[in-house]
Every structure is written in structure tokens, then in C-alpha cells.
Amino acid sequence: MTLAEPAIRRGRPRDTAKDEAILLAAGDLFMEHGYEAVSVDAVAQKAGVSKATIYARYADKDALFAAVLRQECERAVSPDSFFPAEDQPVRETLILLATRFLDLVTGEKAMQMNRVLVAETARAPRMAELFYETAVLTLKNRFAEWLRVETARGRLHVRDADGAAWRYLGGVKGEAHLRASFGLPPIPPAQLKAHIEAAADEFLRAHAADPAPNKAV
Structure with a gap:
């Protein structure tokens, strides 16, 4: 299967409000009901647009699903989502990264996306590859x-x-x-905080900066 990009059309500029409405509606429906149960008609109705408007932007439902997935991934791993200013202490940055990363991968939306992707892997393995490349690898590479x-x-x-x-x-x-x-109860906040801080401290011990060489007297 090929993940088609949105078609490029000449003429009047596209209505960005409709673009956003389509992706928002499609994302909500895909994550709530799964890929197979959602029709383009349902997306059009929820977005308040016609099917023709959707097909003017996306070749088929696969392309629409890929666009939703790409948008969610790019939003989730934007640089500002994880890394603070350069003068932030390293330990604080590691703790912040870990906290935000856990919020990302254990949140309700992440779990919904994971369930949809697992269900779609056999039918469309490229979907899982897209998520891995856009979200997982991007985050790892930035870190x-x-x-x-x-x-x-x-x-x-x-x-x-x-x-x-x-x-x-x-x-x-x-x-x-x-x-x-x-779907088990989450780790208590105090225990989770201790886990994150311990992970940061272990990382710092393993990758401590070399001490500055002694100057000649």
C-alpha cells in the first residue's frame, strides 16, 4: 500500500479551517472506533463538509488516516514539547524529558492510537512504520x-x-x-516521580562528564 500525500490543487487557496476540521473529526473517529468502523461519510458529517471536499484533499481513507497519524506524531514530538532552554541543568532536563515522554506514551490518546495501529498492522503495515518513523525515531533522534x-x-x-x-x-x-x-491503575504519583528521578540519576552516573585535567603547577 502507498500512503498518498494530499493532492496539490491549483486555483483558489484551500480553506485551512476545513482542513483542520477534517483532520480533527477523522482523528476523533479513528481513535474512538478504529479504522474499519469509520467511513468517509462519517468524517464528512462530523467535520461539517462534503465527501467531495475530503476527496479533493485525500485520495482515499488510507491517505486520510495517514494524514491524521502524521499530524498527531508531529504535534507530539515537536521540539518545544520536550526540551527547555540551553541553560537548564542536565538533571532537570532529563527529568522533564522523562515526565513528558511518559505523559505522551501512557496518555489516553496514545493508548487509543496504539490499539488502532495494532489492529491495522496486518492490513496496512506501513501505518505502523509511519508512526515509528515520525514519532518514535524523531523523538529518539532529537534526544x-x-x-x-x-x-x-x-x-x-x-x-x-x-x-x-x-x-x-x-x-x-x-x-x-x-x-x-x-488498563491497570497507574503508578502512584510519588512512586512515579521517584522512578523518574532515579532513572535520571543513574543516567548521570553512567555518563558523567570527564573531570577537567589538572593544570600544571
Whole structure:
């Protein structure tokens, strides 16, 4: 299956309000009911537009679903969602990253998206690939680049930024993500906070910056 991009049309500028309404309506319906149960007619009705308006933008329902997925992923992993100013202490940044990452991957919308993607994997494996490339890899790559920058600044010493990023994110997810996946009660806030702080401290011990060389007397 090929994930078609929205068609490019000449003539009058597209109505961006309709664009937003279509994606919002489609996203709500796909996440609530799953891909198969949602029709383009239902999206058009919820968005307050005609089917022709949707088909002028998307070749088919697959293309519309891909656009919804891409928009959600890009919104979720925008740089401002994770990293603060450059002068933020490293430990605070790691804690902030972990907290926001857990909010992202264990939130209700994330769980809905995960269920839809799992259901669609056999029919359209490219959908899962799109999510992995747009959300997961983008986040990991941005985190790894931050680790490289902090290493160059002398605040960390990370030899394998990509591997370190995977290990940190994977360790942070841990029990919290499993509980969310199975619909179990979440970890109590104080316990979750302690887990995140411990993960940050372990990361800092493993990747402590080299001490400055002693100056000759």
C-alpha cells in the first residue's frame, strides 16, 4: 500500500479551517472506533463538509488516516514539547524529558492510537512504520542530538548517543507503560516521580562528564 500525500490543487487557496476540521473529526473517529468502523461519510458529517471536499484533499481513507497519524506524531514530538532552554541543568532536563515522554506514551490518546495501529498492522503495515518513523525515531533522534550537544559542551560524556537515548527512554517507560497498555491503575504519583528521578540519576552516573585535567603547577 502507498500512503498518498494530499493532492496539490491549483486555483483558489484551500480553506485551512476545513482542513483542520477534517483532520480533527477523522482523528476523533479513528481513535474512538478504529479504522474499519469509520467511513468517509462519517468524517464528512462530523467535520461539517462534503465527501467531495475530503476527496479533493485525500485520495482515499488510507491517505486520510495517514494524514491524521502524521499530524498527531508531529504535534507530539515537536521540539518545544520536550526540551527547555540551553541553560537548564542536565538533571532537570532529563527529568522533564522523562515526565513528558511518559505523559505522551501512557496518555489516553496514545493508548487509543496504539490499539488502532495494532489492529491495522496486518492490513496496512506501513501505518505502523509511519508512526515509528515520525514519532518514535524523531523523538529518539532529537534526544540523541541533545546528548551529543551536551557532550560537546562538557556537561555529559556519552559515547553512543543513539544507544544511550534508547536505553533511557526504554527504562523510563517500564512499568508505567505496561500498566497503561493493560488498563491497570497507574503508578502512584510519588512512586512515579521517584522512578523518574532515579532513572535520571543513574543516567548521570553512567555518563558523567570527564573531570577537567589538572593544570600544571
